[in-house]
Amino acid sequence: MRGKLKSLEEAGAQLLGVDPHESWAARGLLKDSGLAADDVHFPLLSDPAQIVSATYGVAFQMRIHVEWSNRPATFVIDQQGIIRYVKRGTAFNDRPKPEEILDELRRLD
């Protein structure tokens, strides 16, 4: 993951994650996945009121076991603040590969 992050940074991008839990639960979820907060090398923003998630059209659209979450989604925003790429997943693992994101970033140049 760190190598892929480096490629994104070299392409001039900053990765931000949005998680629909309070920070307590987000840290707990990381712990349950065998990770600590220090293992996440990009800002993971907490959105427990779902206002960012709803504004971006992904809130309340996935259930993992019994827990509600966001639809997995990826947005690329250029330096002028325009959305240049959107991928809304139709399954938990339906997310773009890092190479696909890097291709999109190259197209911004």
Next chain:
Amino acid sequence: MLLIGGPVSAQDAAKAPAAALAEFSRDWREADWQPSGQGRFTVYMRPLDDQGWSVRMRAFQSLVKAGDASIEPLLKLLATGPAPERILAAQTLGFLGMKVDRQALLDAARSDPDPAVRLHAVDSLGMVGGTDLSEELATLDAAEKDRDVKRHIAYAVDRKESGLDPQTVADLRDWDARKIDTAKLGGPAPDFE
């Protein structure tokens, strides 16, 4: 006329919970969840063209915006409503602060047949905060079989008495619900302070 999601006067605040819940009951379609694989996770997704999630979001915000007026109807729904309404009630009560009856949340967390209700009731117990519930949570954990609910009981234990940040509630109340789903390809990215 009562505008859900718009500015709320004191008079409208008293009517808002009933209107929000009626809209949710009318427009939310539980059957629209689609199974999406049975690997490591059992996942259900809303269809890409689903409108139900925005119905849910508007109801959620309207109920929080109405504040104390929402507590009694949500507690009643939590005890006696259909499952989708009980989930919404359990999910929302944590945003309504110290006046929420913790015992009602504990009852739901202990005995609701739907694990999603139990999970959100546990979350809301933690979010209300202000009281040491470690003994009650230990009792819940001992009786709970669902692994997700057990995880959330552990989160509630970890947070001790720290309730939900009041700024989170303020941000939700102040958010303009007309911004729902406004992030579009080629358009400006919605910004947040």
